[in-house]
Amino acid sequence: MSSQTTTMLSARWHPPSYDIRVEDVPIPQIQDPDDAIVKVTLAGLCGSDLHIYRGQLPIDKIHITGHEFIGEVIKLGSNYGPNAAQPASGRPDLYATLNVGDKIVAPFTVNCGECHVCRLGYTGRCPAGALFGSPKLDGGQAQYVRVPKAGGTLYNLSSHTSWSSSINTPGADFENHLKGIADSSLLLLSDILPTGVFAATQLLSHPKMQPVLTGRAWPPGLYSTVANNASMLSEEDRMITIGVIGLGPVGVCATVALLDDLARRDLPYRVVAIDLNESRREKMKKVYETIHPDGKGSKGEFVVQGFEDAKATVAKWTGGVGCTSIMEVVGNNGALTSAYELVRSFGVITSVGVQPPKNVPFTGQQLYDKNISLDFGRCPVRAMFPMAFELLVRRQDVFGKVGTESSLIDRIVGLEEATEMYRAFDKGEVGKVLFDPWK
Amino acid sequence: MSSQTTTMLSARWHPPSYDIRVEDVPIPQIQDPDDAIVKVTLAGLCGSDLHIYRGQLPIDKIHITGHEFIGEVIKLGSNYGPNAAQPASGRPDLYATLNVGDKIVAPFTVNCGECHVCRLGYTGRCPAGALFGSPKLDGGQAQYVRVPKAGGTLYNLSSHTSWSSSINTPGADFENHLKGIADSSLLLLSDILPTGVFAATQLLSHPKMQPVLTGRAWPPGLYSTVANNASMLSEEDRMITIGVIGLGPVGVCATVALLDDLARRDLPYRVVAIDLNESRREKMKKVYETIHPDGKGSKGEFVVQGFEDAKATVAKWTGGVGCTSIMEVVGNNGALTSAYELVRSFGVITSVGVQPPKNVPFTGQQLYDKNISLDFGRCPVRAMFPMAFELLVRRQDVFGKVGTESSLIDRIVGLEEATEMYRAFDKGEVGKVLFDPWK
Ligand SMILES: NC(=O)c1ccc[n+]([C@@H]2O[C@H](COP(=O)([O-])OP(=O)(O)OC[C@H]3O[C@@H](n4cnc5c(N)ncnc54)[C@H](O)[C@@H]3O)[C@@H](O)[C@H]2O)c1
Ligand SMILES: NC(=O)c1ccc[n+]([C@@H]2O[C@H](COP(=O)([O-])OP(=O)(O)OC[C@H]3O[C@@H](n4cnc5c(N)ncnc54)[C@H](O)[C@@H]3O)[C@@H](O)[C@H]2O)c1
Ligand SMILES: [Zn+2]
Ligand SMILES: [Zn+2]
Ligand SMILES: [Zn+2]
Ligand SMILES: [Zn+2]
Numbered sequence: 024m025s026s027q028t029t030t031m032l033s034a035r036w037h038p039p040s041y042d043i044r045v046e047d048v049p050i051p052q053i054q055d056p057d058d059a060i061v062k063v064t065l066a067g068l069c070g071s072d073l074h075i076y077r078g079q080l081p082i083d084k085i086h087i088t089g090h091e092f093i094g095e096v097i098k099l100g101s102n103y104g105p106n107a108a109q110p111a112s113g114r115p116d117l118y119a120t121l122n123v124g125d126k127i128v129a130p131f132t133v134n135c136g137e138c139h140v141c142r143l144g145y146t147g148r149c150p151a152g153a154l155f156g157s158p159k160l161d162g163g164q165a166q167y168v169r170v171p172k173a174g175g176t177l178y179n180l181s182s183h184t185s186w187s188s189s190i191n192t193p194g195a196d197f198e199n200h201l202k203g204i205a206d207s208s209l210l211l212l213s214d215i216l217p218t219g220v221f222a223a224t225q226l227l228s229h230p231k232m233q234p235v236l237t238g239r240a241w242p243p244g245l246y247s248t249v250a251n252n253a254s255m256l257s258e259e260d261r262m263i264t265i266g267v268i269g270l271g272p273v274g275v276c277a278t279v280a281l282l283d284d285l286a287r288r289d290l291p292y293r294v295v296a297i298d299l300n301e302s303r304r305e306k307m308k309k310v311y312e313t314i315h316p317d318g319k320g321s322k323g324e325f326v327v328q329g330f331e332d333a334k335a336t337v338a339k340w341t342g343g344v345g346c347t348s349i350m351e352v353v354g355n356n357g358a359l360t361s362a363y364e365l366v367r368s369f370g371v372i373t374s375v376g377v378q379p380p381k382n383v384p385f386t387g388q389q390l391y392d393k394n395i396s397l398d399f400g401r402c403p404v405r406a407m408f409p410m411a412f413e414l415l416v417r418r419q420d421v422f423g424k425v426g427t428e429s430s431l432i433d434r435i436v437g438l439e440e441a442t443e444m445y446r447a448f449d450k451g452e453v454g455k456v457l458f459d460p461w462k
Numbered sequence: 463m464s465s466q467t468t469t470m471l472s473a474r475w476h477p478p479s480y481d482i483r484v485e486d487v488p489i490p491q492i493q494d495p496d497d498a499i500v501k502v503t504l505a506g507l508c509g510s511d512l513h514i515y516r517g518q519l520p521i522d523k524i525h526i527t528g529h530e531f532i533g534e535v536i537k538l539g540s541n542y543g544p545n546a547a548q549p550a551s552g553r554p555d556l557y558a559t560l561n562v563g564d565k566i567v568a569p570f571t572v573n574c575g576e577c578h579v580c581r582l583g584y585t586g587r588c589p590a591g592a593l594f595g596s597p598k599l600d601g602g603q604a605q606y607v608r609v610p611k612a613g614g615t616l617y618n619l620s621s622h623t624s625w626s627s628s629i630n631t632p633g634a635d636f637e638n639h640l641k642g643i644a645d646s647s648l649l650l651l652s653d654i655l656p657t658g659v660f661a662a663t664q665l666l667s668h669p670k671m672q673p674v675l676t677g678r679a680w681p682p683g684l685y686s687t688v689a690n691n692a693s694m695l696s697e698e699d700r701m702i703t704i705g706v707i708g709l710g711p712v713g714v715c716a717t718v719a720l721l722d723d724l725a726r727r728d729l730p731y732r733v734v735a736i737d738l739n740e741s742r743r744e745k746m747k748k749v750y751e752t753i754h755p756d757g758k759g760s761k762g763e764f765v766v767q768g769f770e771d772a773k774a775t776v777a778k779w780t781g782g783v784g785c786t787s788i789m790e791v792v793g794n795n796g797a798l799t800s801a802y803e804l805v806r807s808f809g810v811i812t813s814v815g816v817q818p819p820k821n822v823p824f825t826g827q828q829l830y831d832k833n834i835s836l837d838f839g840r841c842p843v844r845a846m847f848p849m850a851f852e853l854l855v856r857r858q859d860v861f862g863k864v865g866t867e868s869s870l871i872d873r874i875v876g877l878e879e880a881t882e883m884y885r886a887f888d889k890g891e892v893g894k895v896l897f898d899p900w901k
Contacts, residue, residue, distance in 0.1 A: 143674075148833060221681070229669065241584060241842065257581070368579070376826075387818055390838035393839070394584070394837075395838050397829075397836045397837075398834075398835045400808070406679065407681060
């Protein structure tokens with residue numbers, strides 16, 4: 024950034040709705056000693072951007088859009104430096120190790136990394152947090168972006184010391200892996216891949232999934248002195264039947280994360296992936312064919328259908344019992360209702376869809392009568408990063424491509440096309456788009 | 463039962479509401495080869511009976527009330543006998559081992575014990591099941607009761623071979639323990655004690671509880687090759703703060719189960735137990751004093767309050783963050799709303815209340831914004847029995863008493879008093895009542 028340049032290109036949302044303008048605005052500056060300024064190399068357009076785009080939220084502040092970006096650090100606040108993160112300070116390492124010139128990827132929300140909530144791993148709900156591309160914090164669909172609490176928020180892709188200790192794959196050489204991974208692929212770490220892994224992780228770690236996963240019946244043996252009423256489960260009893268509702272980019276990531284985990288467990292499973300939209304279903308099929316070129320998983324059965332067909336499939340598969348669990352990756356009451364219809368008694372519904380300010384479509388009696396468990400909410404991306412990164416490396420066949428039938432990313436365009444891309448993405452005319460603000 | 467006697471005393475519900483009559487009816491007979499006829503020695507009156515009593519359900523069939531009973535087997539269908547449960551048959555052992563004269567306790571629902579759902583441990587939702595004291599199946603508030611699928615349903619208290627193998631406390635002599643336990647105490651196994659243990663078990667086994675319980679941050683390490691971003695949790699981070707809403711008999715059982723489990727983990731905790739009703743709060747305090755005569759738990763803090771005071775307590779304890787998790791043991795929208803208000807982001811609400819046919823009082827946005835997890839539903843009593851029995855034995859100081867300030871059971875009366883007891887129980891004038899149909 025030359026000293027003369029004081030403005031930059033950006034995409035900005037204008038009230039009340041459907042109004043994205045490409046505009047010159049001042050380059051952001053350090054406002055707080057914990058800030059970093061990042062030069063954006065790629066920014067993603069995401070289904071979540073549409074909630075604001077469509078005017079579904081009560082917002083009137085003009086702001087720069089976009090919560091998915093990757094880039095390079097060009098300025099650091101005064102709190103950075105070799106002595107910034109002494110162990111006694113409780114500050115994240117990155118305050119000491121982050122340098123101008125480092126390549127970074129950001130989660131879609133800021134988090135401090137040093138409070139109670141962050142330490143528990145619930146980084147998506149850090150009280151000092153904010154969502155990029157919201158009235159509270161300008162987003163990444165611009166040439167530069169200001170990152171508050173950058174030492175707690177960013178992942179440094181140039182120097183792994185700050186996070187590679189949490190990755191522990193025997194024999195894996197992540198420094199080398201990283202060299203082979205395109206920026207367009209690494210950008211998926213800012214949101215949709217960790218969110219997919221989050222959905223699969225919530226689902227598979229739920230105690231009501233443990234009977235099918237471990238062969239040990241309910242209840243989990245919490246009293247160490249009481250054995251489980253164990254292991255009379257037949258192979259058919261342990262058949263895992265999972266529904267995925269919503270096959271946008273996040274739904275595809277969730278499905279890949281789920282299939283990957285199930286394959287590692289080497290357990291038989293049946294998955295039905297559901298979307299209203301034919302082109303979304305086609306994409307999902309192509310992704311599955313990429314993962315399993317022989318047309319089927321090691322021990323798995325996988326079908327992609329509309330809801331009515333899926334209902335019939337589940338009834339046939341389970342003799343009317345229903346799915347062991349459901350991932351809801353849509354964010355509306357229609358999808359939640361479908362989830363309830365498909366799930367078995369003592370089933371689990373994990374929802375990562377951003378839900379509207381409407382009552383959820385369940386009576387208490389319905390939830391009681393089926394012994395339903397539900398999980399809602401935002402992905403704590405910063406905490407999911409190690410798992411998501413591992414999956415990204417392992418599944419470059421899916422996550423490494425742009426513009427193919429099976430790729431999640433449809434195209435990379437200049438920021439000048441933002442207005443048109445929002446329109447086309449909203450209409451379902453394009454898949455996932457990335458902006459290169461320097462193109 | 464002499465051959466002349468063909469009728470028995472029973473309490474029957476009459477439509478539309480508030481009409482319990484003590485009536486002579488025919489003694490039930492074997493209708494199916496899997497049936498047993500049980501002579502009832504004690505039957506419980508329970509908060510759940512009030513849903514039907516008050517006419518809250520669309521029922522018009524006159525039927526015998528009561529889903530909690532203990533008694534003695536007096537007749538068995540033709541499917542019982544030494545050769546009835548060959549391993550190849552898949553039939554529960556009890557078809558071979560149950561004898562006329564055996565003392566039994568029944569869960570509040572019938573379950574076959576030999577289907578997929580039962581094998582998973584979800585016995586409360588067996589497709590062949592039915593609730594005692596409902597239009598579908600006459601209840602236990604009578605001198606005799608017919609038990610369908612008795613080989614899958616009953617626990618034999620005379621011969622432990624069918625279930626003691628699942629109890630494995632080193633050094634414990636359950637046969638001897640059993641001798642010291644009153645029938646009024648064993649009756650608690652039919653519903654309220656297992657349901658309390660179920661609530662505590664669901665809560666403590668939820669993955670979102672694991673950070674505070676284990677010291678390992680979210681996410682749970684599902685990929686075996688990825689280490690958790692572990693163990694930077696401070697002692698204060700790991701403080702477990704739990705709210706219990708509703709201190710009827712089930713709420714007290716759930717609280718005792720919870721405190722018992724937390725004490726065994728030897729972790730610091732804070733529990734706030736909440737009820738609208740002063741006398742319910744007083745009972746809870748007395749129970750706590752019984753468990754911890756010194757006025758406090760080993761590492762715990764425990765207070766009993768109304769909702770507004772509890773809100774202030776939780777705010778003070780957690781600096782505004784909220785409870786780690788909540789047990790809802792009421793069954794109405796007021797209690798669910800209170801649960802949402804008190805719980806933290808990434809919190810868990812476990813509900814065992816029987817919920818009404820009304821929309822739950824949450825918008826999708828509220829659930830998303832706080833990353834809420836919810837569990838609903840009926841206790842699978844048959845599956846919870848080993849854990850509940852162990853707790854019953856260990857906490858005879860609470861569960862072994864009748865008619866004291868700290869006992870769950872208020873009094874034992876004859877069945878003739880059923881009409882008056884339903885009235886008084888509904889008005890909150892008496893605590894838990896047991897009927898001795900032979901008194
Ligand atoms: N929890 C998080 O942290 C997080 C992160 C990213 C995205 N999200 C949310 O996840 C959801 C999915 O994101 P996306 O980018 O994939 O969105 P998207 O809009 O691209 O995809 C949603 C898909 O759901 C389908 N759909 C709509 N209604 C349906 C129904 N009733 N049944 C079946 N399918 C239906 C649509 O056809 C579409 O393909 C959105 O709500 C998004 O805001 C949440
Ligand atoms: N899930 C199961 O398998 C199962 C088994 C047994 C009972 N239950 C249900 O559990 C619930 C509790 O059973 P119980 O026998 O203890 O009932 P109960 O009626 O004796 O106790 C309920 C308590 O909740 C209190 N209460 C009501 N509204 C409240 C509010 N808004 N905030 C705080 N407290 C409130 C009441 O004052 C009362 O003390 C009932 O709904 C019952 O039907 C469920
Ligand atoms: Zn996104
Ligand atoms: Zn934080
Ligand atoms: Zn009961
Ligand atoms: Zn069954």
